[in-house]
Amino acid sequence: MSDDELLDLLHRERPQDLGAVAERTAVDAGEVRAALERLASQGHLSLQDEVILLNPPVQAAAIAIDRLLQAERAEAEARSERLAQIVDGVARRSASWNFGEALVQERLTLQRAEGPHAAEDLWFAVQASRVGPGGRVRAVLTDLDRYRQSSPERTRAFATVMSGYASVQAIIPAMILDERLAAMVRTFRESAVEFRMLPDPPSWFWVDDADITGLPVSWPDTAPQSVVAVSSPVIAGLAKEYFAELWRQAQPVEADPIGYGGLLHRMRRGMTLDAASRSLGITPRTGRRRIAAAMERYGVATLFALGAAWAQDGSPGADAE
Structure with missing residues (x-):
């Protein structure tokens, strides 16, 4: 029995479930299930726990048309994406092509x-x-x-x-x-x-x-x-x-490349870090970053240790005002 013949039988006799269809058609239940699932994929019916829910022909046609349109849109999007990939590939490879052309024509001189x-x-x-x-x-x-x-x-x-x-x-x-x-x-x-x-x-x-x-x-x-x-x-x-x-x-190039000397110079004279930063025309946040960078460069973890290491290094940047 073809799928069309089975669908006509379903429309005429309205069997309620898979078992009734197998009994009526004398077809193996497995084959009946496969046929019903094909019809369901086409929008003619729904199969829920072997119970058959038929869709009217007009609704089935609407479902089929909608699925066809969706497939066409998906295919068009896929074509558009493939086209974009081709264009992108051409753009990317054109640079390599031009470079190669220049080499061939000896417009670029390379030495390695x-x-x-x-x-x-x-x-x-x-x-x-x-x-x-x-x-x-x-x-x-x-x-x-x-x-x-x-x-x-x-x-x-x-x-x-x-x-x-x-x-x-x-x-x-x-x-x-x-x-x-x-x-x-x-x-x-x-x-x-x-x-x-x-x-x-x-x-x-x-x-x-x-x-x-x-x-x-x-x-x-x-x-x-x-x-x-x-x-x-x-x-x-x-x-x-x-x-x-x-x-x-x-x-x-300076002895104080990251600008911490002026800050330490002022802090040694009694200014806070924020006040020293503002006196140099920088924000306190920038001042803290410079001090942190100086600590990292001298390998110390406290301001006291930084001051000692800086003094031992000759106090670079101490005269900066």
Whole structure:
């Protein structure tokens, strides 16, 4: 018996349940159940605990039409989503395609360096031959440990290269400079390098006036061991704008890079932290953050211990007013 024939029988004779249908049709109960469930899925009836609840033909048609429309809407939404994915994929892959095209047509020059001194090696390999006398270089140096470990000879050689430029701006992390780093800064300053400090610089990179940009292979990376130099006016333009924004946020290199010296100086003279903060034109909340940062840098847990460590360090920033 087909489903249509079964539905006609249900409409004519109105059997109450599955058992009555099986008895009337002499069809196995399992087959009857399967047929009734198919009819229920089409909206012709409901099957509740083997009890059959028929829907009038008009209602069944309305249910079928509604389900068809829902299916069409779902299919249209799925098509729209697939189309959006295709368009998004094209947009994302176009950048890679253009990059590859530039490589093929030799519009981009790439040079790569690997290893613990990759950043300096790339600089020596690229800068000396690329930027003529009087050029300008902007750099973000995020891993000062590698410079601390460099030999004095390597530092002097690096400074000699810097001395050939009209302007060199370098951003380094805001930190208390130990004797080795302070000596390095002095050496570079003699070569007209201008330093500024920035808390947690985002990544190592540099860019010069010849539109060459040095970048970590994986951005961001503060201690890169795999770096690349790219010759591209577009990339260089973005790097220059980004550096300019970081430079505006950075502060000149000082013995007191995070600004706690002025606070401790006033507190030593009897001011409260809030009063000292206001006298420096900062909010008490900013003052508390600076003191907390100083505690972290000196490795102490109390204001008394901080004052002692600061005094032992030479009271950097004590003369700031």
